Amino acid sequence: MNRYEIWIAFMTIVIREVRRFLRIWPQTIIPPVVTMALFFLIFGNVIGSRIGFMQGLPYSQFVAPGLIMLSVITNSYGNVVSSFYGSKFQRNIEELLVSPTPNIIILSGYIVGGMARGLLVGLIVSLVSLFFTDFSVFSPLIALAIILMTSMMFSVAGFLNAIYANSFDDISVIPNFVLTPLVYLGGVFYSTSLLSEFWANVSLINPILYMVNTFRFGFSGVTDIDIFWAFTMVTLFTLVLFLISLKLLRDSPRLRT
Amino acid sequence: MKEEKDFALVLRELSKLYENGFQALSGINLEVESGDFFALLGPNGAGKSTTIGIICSLIRKTGGVVKIFGRDTDINFSSAKKLIGIVPQEFNFNQFEKPIDILVTQAGYYGISRSVALKRAKKYLTLLGLWDKRGVSSRVLSGGMKRRLMIARALVHNPKLLILDEPTAGVDIELRRSMWEFLQDINEAGTTIILTTHYLEEAENLCRNVAIINHGRIEQHTSVKSLVRQLQVQTFSLDIKDKLPQVPVVGGYQIRKVDDHVIEVDVLRNQTINPLIAGLSDQSIEVVSMSHKTNRLEELFLKIIEKNESK
16 A cells, blocks of 8 residues: 555544544543533532642642543543444454555554544543633643643553453453543542552552643643653553554454454 | 466465364465456365455464465565455444445545545445445345445455355345346456355356365365266256156166156266157156256265265
């Protein structure tokens, strides 16, 4: 395939993915927005008003970046894992596997599709959050960069999960038992400075802590961790997951017997 | 002498050993000429679908070489794949998408722009009688329509080699005939076709060449005509007007009584049937009608399989 043909193949996957999640918007867009609105209402306003300030910010402002990040992570991951596994289940993934589309383009197409949903939901959640809190943006570049990279990383992770999954149960295990605990314990609702030294150190092995804090830094300029280290770690994680996914796309007996 | 690029498909020592230890293919060698209408026949589990799966890269081979119009699929992966269209045995499209979207998306995977893809989708959906259904969800299509949709999808990138795995399985006779006509038309237009089928009548009517595969090996690779020539005996079924009191005897023919009004007669290849009819007339037995009792190719197919298994 020449470059033009590869571009068409890539855009075909992206457009198909975007059309898929827009077609089923009551399942893909509305529920996360409603959930986040409830989080804002309860943690931001009802409980947040009693908590007061955290890291020098009103609690509703403190919690907003984490909740936006939470929606981006879960939706980027969820889009790719359900779409790719659905294609495996219906066997229409074979349409792609028999085509000349290079594996790297297949993977990239799914990632961009996942990012599109994650970022769209993140944008809507950001707009919803304005009903509950005011926030300024300290560094738009850092906020944008970390949200894009996080979305990319979790899209790749969703792809990896989908390759390994043999049933619909398998695509919900990781989000429920790994992703959600990591997000909730990743500093969305609290600052690690509130934890004992031991648990604060344990939190440092949670990659989501770095993403949430960096994103919050983009808004408020306040962080618990080193921003440079956060970007390095997200980049490395994404790269490793991408290379593993690419290898599995070529060699996995779960795709080609 | 023909070179490998002159063949639509060349398989050299193709083998597949599954992880559970099952040897599905044991060094298959096969050549399919460009423009051919070729049948791959074999009983269930013979290795037909594994062979097709390897050709279109859904199954990884453990040994051997696959060449599509001279392009090695291990080396010229992309250009080889562009030349193949595949119609699998089971429905494998997104049942929630519309037929038109399925075709345009498939064309996109081959780098074909949307405007060109839309024209081709219209062409093939119209030819296969699905244009009126282009905007409905594919899951509401009938089984025959879904099968035709898969053929349209396989053709949308204009492949030079079309491979169909049991294309008319579960399709009614009328639709099967119309699919045969369609496939003959595109073959005459230059597309090489390989099909696997259980309907041996299908191979006999459509195909010029045939390979019989069993236990992962090619048992026969020849023309359909030469295969049919191997038939030594044909069996005819004769409907008799009046009740037969006993089995009639006509010299040189093996006659069996099926019931009071039907007999079966084995006729050798070098025999004519005129003396049979005359002999029956002499005994005042009136023949009302006559037909082939069995599918001849099917009979031969079973004999070849049995002969090779008894070796």
